Amino acid sequence: MFAGAFVVWEIWAGAEESFLAPQASEVLARAWEMWPTRAFLTEVAGSLKQLAAGFVIGAAIGIAIGLVMGTSLAARRALDPLIELARATPPIAIVPALLLTLGFGDSMRIAVIAFGVCFPVLINTVEGVRSVSPEARDTASMLHVGRAERVFRIYLPAALPSIVAGLRVALSIGLVLVVISEFAGEGGGLGHYILDQQGQFAYPEMYAGILFLGLLGYGLNLLFRFAERRVLAWHYGAAGERAR
Amino acid sequence: MQRLLRLGKRVNVRGWLVVVLVALLAEVAIQLFELHDSVSPPSETLPALGEGISSGELLGALRTTLEAYLGGLALAIVVGVLFGVLIGSSRLLLDASFVVLEFLRPIPAVALIPLAFLFFGTGTEMRRYIVAYAAVWPILVNTLYGVRGSDRILHEVALASGVSRLGRLVRVTLPAALPSIATGIRVSASIGLLVAVTAEFFFGSAGIGAYMHRQQLAFQLPEMYAAVLLTALLGYTVNVALRLTERRVIHWSGEERFRWP
Numbered sequence: 001m002f003a004g005a006f007v008v009w010e011i012w013a014g015a016e017e018s019f020l021a022p023q024a025s026e027v028l029a030r031a032w033e034m035w036p037t038r039a040f041l042t043e044v045a046g047s048l049k050q051l052a053a054g055f056v057i058g059a060a061i062g063i064a065i066g067l068v069m070g071t072s073l074a075a076r077r078a079l080d081p082l083i084e085l086a087r088a089t090p091p092i093a094i095v096p097a098l099l100l101t102l103g104f105g106d107s108m109r110i111a112v113i114a115f116g117v118c119f120p121v122l123i124n125t126v127e128g129v130r131s132v133s134p135e136a137r138d139t140a141s142m143l144h145v146g147r148a149e150r151v152f153r154i155y156l157p158a159a160l161p162s163i164v165a166g167l168r169v170a171l172s173i174g175l176v177l178v179v180i181s182e183f184a185g186e187g188g189g190l191g192h193y194i195l196d197q198q199g200q201f202a203y204p205e206m207y208a209g210i211l212f213l214g215l216l217g218y219g220l221n222l223l224f225r226f227a228e229r230r231v232l233a234w235h236y237g238a239a240g241e242r243a244r
Numbered sequence: 245m246q247r248l249l250r251l252g253k254r255v256n257v258r259g260w261l262v263v264v265l266v267a268l269l270a271e272v273a274i275q276l277f278e279l280h281d282s283v284s285p286p287s288e289t290l291p292a293l294g295e296g297i298s299s300g301e302l303l304g305a306l307r308t309t310l311e312a313y314l315g316g317l318a319l320a321i322v323v324g325v326l327f328g329v330l331i332g333s334s335r336l337l338l339d340a341s342f343v344v345l346e347f348l349r350p351i352p353a354v355a356l357i358p359l360a361f362l363f364f365g366t367g368t369e370m371r372r373y374i375v376a377y378a379a380v381w382p383i384l385v386n387t388l389y390g391v392r393g394s395d396r397i398l399h400e401v402a403l404a405s406g407v408s409r410l411g412r413l414v415r416v417t418l419p420a421a422l423p424s425i426a427t428g429i430r431v432s433a434s435i436g437l438l439v440a441v442t443a444e445f446f447f448g449s450a451g452i453g454a455y456m457h458r459q460q461l462a463f464q465l466p467e468m469y470a471a472v473l474l475t476a477l478l479g480y481t482v483n484v485a486l487r488l489t490e491r492r493v494i495h496w497s498g499e500e501r502f503r504w505p
Contacts, residue, residue: 077259078259080259082259084480084483088434176352176353176438190355191352214350221350
């Protein structure tokens, strides 16, 4: 099917004969020449580094606030409208503000990514913490388990599957934001590369860049699923046990 | 009177007070530390917002944005649900399309803006397609899951009772998938808005995003932040509207999912 899609593209582009739509074979050939070059790998590494930094910072903030909001009703009610407003703000809307405060460099880009990543993680953390069974909660308070210990031994593990689901949503949003922040800022990166090639009318290269971006997203997703299976093995095991 | 009281109870007063408090803190911090060069204080942003709305400039931009955004979202809902149901009801189609879907899905829609720009120019049409591309994936995937997760026994009962294929689709599959589809639409709505404003910001000549960009270049900070605020309010409104509609339409799927906060 995948190969089929390429064949359709090839034939369609061949019939169209437009310089806007290069044939699949040409794009693939260009992509093949491109990927081992040092310059290109640097761009990819640059994108990945931003993504990793923004993702970790955003996820940490999201989990921290999510834990507070999940465990305390007062905090939840007090912060809800603020969070809802901030969450509804498309990250691009804060780019101009960040450009002015942080400049065009890396910190601006990382901040944009962290902002976008934070909210899905936060929402899912709250949901996850709230789904802790009342029995576990009551047992803990009956046994006088301290607050910190309760958070780390009960709430966090119980919320983990939900948090991981949020992280996965955040990962794809993060990839979008990498591209956006590269459009806006200076320095390299895959998004920057695509825009550059379009500006130079180098369309096969532009398509190849998009192709690599798709591959990158696909690869990251696979990696994530692998890590998820590792980290949540106990959860799937228990869920499977119950199903049986 | 009683209605007003009830409304007062439903509105989260304390939460909105926190929002006001944060705005006040921002105001004080900006005045104290003289951050006027990079952030405009709320006392200047709000008048700029009012002025932009009363002069019609911001409202015009809002309308342009909404045209592309809602058009694209509608297109995405139609295509996503259609293909989701189609692919979801056939094992063969699911297996065949899986790799293509998994490959196309992670391509960030914003990366396709330069491409769409070549084909459709900078107008509303280009943005509509970009929004549709970005918004279609959550809807498609959620529809898929919803359709596949629908109760097998219900299907078999309907089949045994002689309900036609179309009847089963409308009366068994779709109602079962609807909560999941609604979730997909809600996710898509915020992604679509992000993409619409982004496309305007970098490539558009009209709309809130373009307005924001213009004000940034002109260093008109209050006007720029007014546009940011308007975008946030727009996103918030869309979210609330969707949640209310969902509660109305999908009344059968338990109250559990609506208990937030």
